[in-house]
Amino acid sequence: MPHNDEPPVTLRIFGKQSRFLREQREMTRRELAGLIPYSESLIAMVERGERPPKPGYVDAVDQALGANGVLRVLIPDVAEKHHPAWAEEYVNLQAEALALHVYSTHFLHGLLQTEDYARAVFRSRRPSLDDDEIEKVVQARLLTQELLTRKPPCRITFVLEEPVIMRKIGGQRVWEGELRNLLQLGELHNVQIQIMPLSRQNHAGADGPMTLLETRDHHTVGYVEGQQGSYFLTDPDDVSVLSHRYGTIRSQAHDAEASRAFIQRLLTGEARE
Template identity: 80%
Template sequence: MPKSKEPPTSLLIFGKQSRYLREKRDLTRRELSALIPYSESFIAMVERGERPPKPGYVDAVDAVLGADGLLCVLAPDVSEKHHPAWAEEYVHLQAQALALHVYSTHFLHGQLQTKECAQAVFRSVRPSMTEEEIEQSVQARLATQKLLTRTPACRMTFVLEESTLLRKIGGRDVWEGELRNLLKISQLHNVQLQIMPLSRETHAGVDGPMTLLETPDHHTVGYVSGQQGSYFLTEPDDISVLSHRYGTLRAQALDAEASRAFIQRLLTGES
């Protein structure tokens, strides 16, 4: 995943403003730490733009420093802008999507991951990420999951390779927690979740994972990710191919009811 070494501008702005407000009240970082449930080192990293502030941190600092909502207003921007630069456009489109259709092959899509699963996924990245980078990436991923329960609802379908459910990334406890999360998500009225069994003898997804996203103006955009980056597909001919391919994948996969039953059997050890 390409990374920028320079902190995002939004984080730098938030950090400078919060530092200005702290110093205006003649508080040291240690003194501020005594007033809120966050460490002095965490405060320092936020003020330098090195860490995105958590929602609880923003609320606490805004209140203690008497910012009168100034920092809270910036919270949505800093929570969105710490994604890797190459993903910014996709994150923006996904947040506004009318519909999202995903085919996953190696691990579960970010919309479906628990916090513990996301941590395990980012710890698997090579070259290795630092703990700070992992925490930033996890918080960014969890923030996108608002899409699952957004109003108005986003229509969402997922086709998951069976192997994504069999791989116990993070260990058994994390794996079982993820299976329970999938069962919970599968009950949402706007979500259809299907499993592609390993026993399939014909398979339309041999070219790898893909995402189809419907924008607010009813255009469909394709999104394909790879080892060193990702790219969009917008040409009608390309979208037609991906749409046909995805429709075939859904027809080849287990239906939603059978998929829930499959996940339940995995969880109870019956399969």
């Protein structure tokens, strides 16, 4: 069943209120952007409830629109959280998961990212995040990695498309550090990492990345992320399809030992880059 991707009510209320005040003054978003140190695109996202405004933004808009504190009073209700609202439910489920199975096609899953790699990923985002925002989300991501060594342990498998580990996110030094991190994590008894080689011409992952998560009450759910949100699959028929597909993907990828050897060859320069 689809995950509800609606922005939080508080953000929608703030967005509608700030838009109402702007339009009452017959002011366009571009004109408002000319009065405050924030872009027209950011104003649009905030007004749609898609982006939590920072206190500085709220202060600037409140003053520019002559709102006399009507917007400022909402600051505690719209304060930015560590994770986007649409990801909160998944983060909570992942922290308590009994098992997690991940197929990655673009970037390494957050559980596998070093701090430098995570920072480079967030710096790549568009619209851009400022330095304070990046540090918040990086530290939040690192906190999720407690799952890797949690007791009782979570059973975790990853299948990574070869380009995921070939792409040098953050540059050579960050990339090499990430490869060493993968080798280290692969030694954990509850973690298995496999590489899907580019040489395989056909495989079951054509529909893109996915995650299968076993909850603490032994239900398995599917999770799929997109550009602007995500959704859960909880219908048994849908979960069965994803489970079969993931099993096939694992069987088509290099096994854990061969995958580890490939990563080691990348580090020594013996593998093709």
